[in-house]
Amino acid sequence: MTDDAGNDRMADNTNMTHDDDTTTGRRTYRRRKVLAGLGAAGIAGLAGCGSNGENATAEPSSDGGTATETSGSEAVDEAFIEEFRGSGALAQNRDIGGTSIAELPNLSGDLTIYLGGGEGGLYRDLIARFENIYPDFSAQIRASGTADAANTLINEGPATPADVFWSVDAGSLAAVAQRGLTATLPSAVTEPVPLEFHPEDLWVGIAGRARSVPYNTDVLTAEEVPEKVMEFPNADALSGPMGWAPTYGAFQAFVTAMRVLSGEQATREWLNGMQESNVTQYSNEFLVSNAVADGALDAGFANHYYALRVKAARPNAPIDLAFTSDDAGALINAAGAEVMQASQNKQLGFTFIRHLLSAEAQEFFATRTYAYPMVPGVPPVGGLPTIDELNPPSFDLTKLSNLEPTLRLMRETGVL
Amino acid sequence: MSADSSEPNPVGTASDGQFGRLRERLTGDAGREQPDTALVVLAAAVATAVLSPVVWLGWRASRLGIGEAIRLAASDTAVDVLANSLVLVGVVTAASVALGVPLAVVTVQTDLPFRRLWTVLAALPLVVPSYIGAFAYVSAFGPSGVLPDLLTQYGLGFVTPYLPTVYGLGGTALVLTLFTYPYVFLTTRASLLSFDTTQLEAARTLNHSYPRAFRRVILPQIAPGVTAGALLVALYTLSDFGTPAIMRYDVFTRVIYVELNAFGQSRATLLSLQLLAVTAVILALESRVSADTSSGYGSPASASPVVSLGRFRWVVTLLPAGVSLFTLAFPVGILTMWLVRSGPGYSGGGLAFEPAFALNSAYAAALAAGVTVLFALPVALYAGRSNSLLARAVERSTYIGYAMPGVVLGLALVFFASQWLTQAVGVGVARAVYQSLPLLVFAYVVRFLPQAVGATRSSVAGIDRDLVGAARLLGETPSGAFRRVTLPLISPGLLAGAALVFLTTMKELDTTLILHPTGFTTIVTYIWRVQEAGYYGRAALPALVLVAVSGLSMVPLLKGSDDA
Numbered sequence: 001m002t003d004d005a006g007n008d009r010m011a012d013n014t015n016m017t018h019d020d021d022t023t024t025g026r027r028t029y030r031r032r033k034v035l036a037g038l039g040a041a042g043i044a045g046l047a048g049c050g051s052n053g054e055n056a057t058a059e060p061s062s063d064g065g066t067a068t069e070t071s072g073s074e075a076v077d078e079a080f081i082e083e084f085r086g087s088g089a090l091a092q093n094r095d096i097g098g099t100s101i102a103e104l105p106n107l108s109g110d111l112t113i114y115l116g117g118g119e120g121g122l123y124r125d126l127i128a129r130f131e132n133i134y135p136d137f138s139a140q141i142r143a144s145g146t147a148d149a150a151n152t153l154i155n156e157g158p159a160t161p162a163d164v165f166w167s168v169d170a171g172s173l174a175a176v177a178q179r180g181l182t183a184t185l186p187s188a189v190t191e192p193v194p195l196e197f198h199p200e201d202l203w204v205g206i207a208g209r210a211r212s213v214p215y216n217t218d219v220l221t222a223e224e225v226p227e228k229v230m231e232f233p234n235a236d237a238l239s240g241p242m243g244w245a246p247t248y249g250a251f252q253a254f255v256t257a258m259r260v261l262s263g264e265q266a267t268r269e270w271l272n273g274m275q276e277s278n279v280t281q282y283s284n285e286f287l288v289s290n291a292v293a294d295g296a297l298d299a300g301f302a303n304h305y306y307a308l309r310v311k312a313a314r315p316n317a318p319i320d321l322a323f324t325s326d327d328a329g330a331l332i333n334a335a336g337a338e339v340m341q342a343s344q345n346k347q348l349g350f351t352f353i354r355h356l357l358s359a360e361a362q363e364f365f366a367t368r369t370y371a372y373p374m375v376p377g378v379p380p381v382g383g384l385p386t387i388d389e390l391n392p393p394s395f396d397l398t399k400l401s402n403l404e405p406t407l408r409l410m411r412e413t414g415v416l
Numbered sequence: 417m418s419a420d421s422s423e424p425n426p427v428g429t430a431s432d433g434q435f436g437r438l439r440e441r442l443t444g445d446a447g448r449e450q451p452d453t454a455l456v457v458l459a460a461a462v463a464t465a466v467l468s469p470v471v472w473l474g475w476r477a478s479r480l481g482i483g484e485a486i487r488l489a490a491s492d493t494a495v496d497v498l499a500n501s502l503v504l505v506g507v508v509t510a511a512s513v514a515l516g517v518p519l520a521v522v523t524v525q526t527d528l529p530f531r532r533l534w535t536v537l538a539a540l541p542l543v544v545p546s547y548i549g550a551f552a553y554v555s556a557f558g559p560s561g562v563l564p565d566l567l568t569q570y571g572l573g574f575v576t577p578y579l580p581t582v583y584g585l586g587g588t589a590l591v592l593t594l595f596t597y598p599y600v601f602l603t604t605r606a607s608l609l610s611f612d613t614t615q616l617e618a619a620r621t622l623n624h625s626y627p628r629a630f631r632r633v634i635l636p637q638i639a640p641g642v643t644a645g646a647l648l649v650a651l652y653t654l655s656d657f658g659t660p661a662i663m664r665y666d667v668f669t670r671v672i673y674v675e676l677n678a679f680g681q682s683r684a685t686l687l688s689l690q691l692l693a694v695t696a697v698i699l700a701l702e703s704r705v706s707a708d709t710s711s712g713y714g715s716p717a718s719a720s721p722v723v724s725l726g727r728f729r730w731v732v733t734l735l736p737a738g739v740s741l742f743t744l745a746f747p748v749g750i751l752t753m754w755l756v757r758s759g760p761g762y763s764g765g766g767l768a769f770e771p772a773f774a775l776n777s778a779y780a781a782a783l784a785a786g787v788t789v790l791f792a793l794p795v796a797l798y799a800g801r802s803n804s805l806l807a808r809a810v811e812r813s814t815y816i817g818y819a820m821p822g823v824v825l826g827l828a829l830v831f832f833a834s835q836w837l838t839q840a841v842g843v844g845v846a847r848a849v850y851q852s853l854p855l856l857v858f859a860y861v862v863r864f865l866p867q868a869v870g871a872t873r874s875s876v877a878g879i880d881r882d883l884v885g886a887a888r889l890l891g892e893t894p895s896g897a898f899r900r901v902t903l904p905l906i907s908p909g910l911l912a913g914a915a916l917v918f919l920t921t922m923k924e925l926d927t928t929l930i931l932h933p934t935g936f937t938t939i940v941t942y943i944w945r946v947q948e949a950g951y952y953g954r955a956a957l958p959a960l961v962l963v964a965v966s967g968l969s970m971v972p973l974l975k976g977s978d979d980a
Contacts (some may be wrong), residue, residue, distance in 0.1 A: 112934050112935065121949050124767060144677055148677035152677065155681070156834050156850070157835075159846040161850065161934055162934075294574060296574050
């Protein structure tokens with residue numbers, strides 16, 4: 001972030017709608033069935049735009065794409081947003097709406113932030129950008145695992161030095177909020193976000209992450225991947241090598257969701273069934289996705305963005321994403337944030353979260369972490385289905401915090 | 417640490433004459449057998465302060481209730497952790513003996529080519545903090561390391577899932593052995609050097625072959641030295657946090673850290689006490705062994721080689737060369753490679769190294785050095801002047817830092833400051849203390865006070881106390897005499913102690929990680945952060961800096977062993 005960017009921010013940009021950009025940049029999202037194939041047919045998808053690098057904009061907006069209407073007319077200063085946007089084919093030709101940082105109150109003062117997770121440093125990167133924009137703003141960061149951070153906050157109670165808790169897992173946010181340790185977020189903070197991602201206004205979603213099934217396009221098609229994750233152990237199409245990462249938090253959250261949705265016995269049978277059908281263990285889901293792209297696996301279990309990271313590094317890799325429907329395999333978890341009740345600095349905390357929900361920050365999450373933006377004006381990258389097009393189960397994310405029975409189940413079945 | 421060659425001070429034992437009695441009359445109760453009350457109080461206060469965390473921990477545990485304590489201690493996890501820890505300690509100790517003893521023998525008793533070079537190189541792995549070693553090995557052989565990268569480059573990527581994992585017992589034991597065997601090497605070497613070679617010659621004239629003579633004559637005499645080194649290795653292995661944490665092997669320190677982060681307070685507290693108990697057993701063994709080692713007699717030692725290796729000279733050289741390859745060339749090479757290779761990942765300020773981190777490290781270390789020396793001074797003066805039970809108790813209690821793993825200390829201070837203070841005193845006080853720099857510095861003081869006391873005490877012992885008496889006779893006040901006579905005489909010891917504490921604090925991992933104020937990034941917490949995120953390239957430069965810092969801190973130890 002340079003001084004130029006800061007000056008740009010100050011410039012009046014309310015009348016800087018780029019109509020020409022808008023027409024070329026607007027993208028269309030086809031219905032889930034096709035998009036689940038994510039370019040299997042070479043259109044509108046990741047594989048398409050990656051392999052020949054020309055079709056990144058997908059189709060013109062002829063049939064009125066569903067999720068891309070910018071809310072209001074304020075398009076965001078392009079030069080400024082470039083500072084936040086990622087690079088590569090997936091980040092090209094994007095049309096962004098939503099509230100710009102320029103329209104938000106300034107950040108000023110010291111803010112102590114507990115980070116749960118943090119996308120390998122990307123969250124720190126974003127905070128550093130804010131610090132560069134606002135010379136009077138300084139953030140003190142303490143990072144740990146999501147459950148660890150939540151437990152720390154619960155045990156510190158009113159003695160906590162934290163002002164804001166920003167975590168990649170909604171379960172951890174809810175666990176802290178349940179103890180009455182967080183402040184109610186004003187509507188100015190939560191207003192841009194769909195209601196299911198700020199259920200009681202004690203925390204608010206910042207970016208979404210969907211469970212998915214990365215598969216090798218040389219071996220499988222999206223249609224061959226069963227609609228229901230419970231059918232996987234017995235599916236003929238999936239009799240080849242599969243991969244999972246049972247020590248990985250997101251996978252454990254998926255098993256927790258299965259336990260809650262389908263019951264303990266069904267989950268136990270599913271875990272045993274998968275183990276009997278040639279599943280290989282990896283230490284994280286990026287490696288699972290990588291192995292799918294290498295052809296070592298036919299398919300696997302991973303958060304959606306890992307396949308996009310593989311694609312970003314190796315545009316021609318034969319990998320694509322399928323999504324199951326209305327079950328644990330289609331869970332959408334949210335990264336989010338909340339303000340601590342004990343904070344002496346709540347107003348700054350609220351303003352900080354509003355910055356996380358600004359068009360620029362949402363673009364940052366969309367194009368650098370390939371997460372699902374929470375603000376309707378910012379589309380997800382690379383032909384991913386929009387959140388509306390996915391069919392996640394109805395599930396109270398708060399329940400993800402009850403991890404212990406999941407771990408016990410995974411140990412008993414020998415998965416862990 | 418460095419053993420002073422000063423004679424035991426004769427004053428106060430034999431030469432008590434007229435002068436002494438006169439002085440006693442003049443100075444009242446400030447005679448040498450009864451040091452100043454103020455000094456005693458100060459020294460006792462220091463001892464109480466450094467003992468307080470362990471006392472507090474015991475008190476907390478005692479409130480758990482016997483039933484709960486037994487249930488937790490007998491739980492599967494706790495039993496696993498104990499078993500894992502003991503296995504690791506056993507393997508590392510045995511492997512260190514297997515590596516350290518032969519190295520010591522070939523560098524002391526044979527005509528190995530370049531003996532001095534290999535002696536230095538064999539001791540040098542001590543300067544690599546073991547967590548840096550673990551980092552180097554994981555960044556080479558781990559899932560996103562150099563080896564899988566190379567395999568992928570040459571189209572062998574499919575092999576990667578079948579490679580043996582670097583994580584777990586194997587990797588942890590390997591790394592700990594490579595970087596702690598020098599303890600065995602150094603103590604064995606010292607024993608061999610003080611070994612009277614005429615005995616060996618006598619055995620040889622009785623027609624014993626060298627191996628037989630070694631077994632019957634040498635081994636019994638160096639056994640205490642080997643054991644002492646092995647116990648040091650065991651102690652280090654037990655208390656080390658970084659290596660098992662990076663290599664993902666569930667021993668006491670790692671599980672305590674995990675439980676601490678999850679605020680599983682009762683479990684963490686009990687595991688800490690178990691760890692302290694195992695540590696105490698090893699320490700008790702060690703104090704018995706080191707008491708034995710002092711019984712050396714015989715003709716002056718000879719350092720000249722006694723065994724000619726003949727044409728095997730160059731073959732045997734492979735041993736020290738091979739070890740140095742894995743302990744020194746490989747880690748430094750890997751770190752340098754990461755340094756040269758442009759780091760992967762995202763640009764931007766999030767994970768970039770900032771000079772401020774180094775300044776923070778130096779600032780905290782300087783504070784720790786200053787405060788530690790201030791704490792050490794009364795203890796060293798008191799222990800140096802009095803042989804009373806209390807004086808010995810005070811000195812001994814400051815050695816708690818050696819026995820207390822950083823994880824356990826961190827845990828005690830975190831629970832004390834965040835929860836107990838909130839309940840017992842109030843949120844305001846808790847907020848002021850918890851995650852504060854003074855609390856971190858206090859932890860450093862507890863950990864490293866023994867180093868400063870050791871360095872200062874030897875110079876206190878070297879003071880001719882008649883000089884102080886003379887100053888008093890010439891009309892100086894007690895504090896004036898201290899300032900003008902005692903302080904200048906002990907200042908080299910104080911400075912040496914401060915320097916040692918400074919350097920050791922710079923590379924201290926566990927307490928820094930647990931207690932650093934939020935937002936206060938040091939070199940060590942930065943390395944930890946980027947290695948956890950897998951940005952190995954970014955950790956290379958700070959890691960090399962720490963190796964250099966650590967090297968400086970080892971100078972007294974290595975020099976001391978050379979003198980032996």
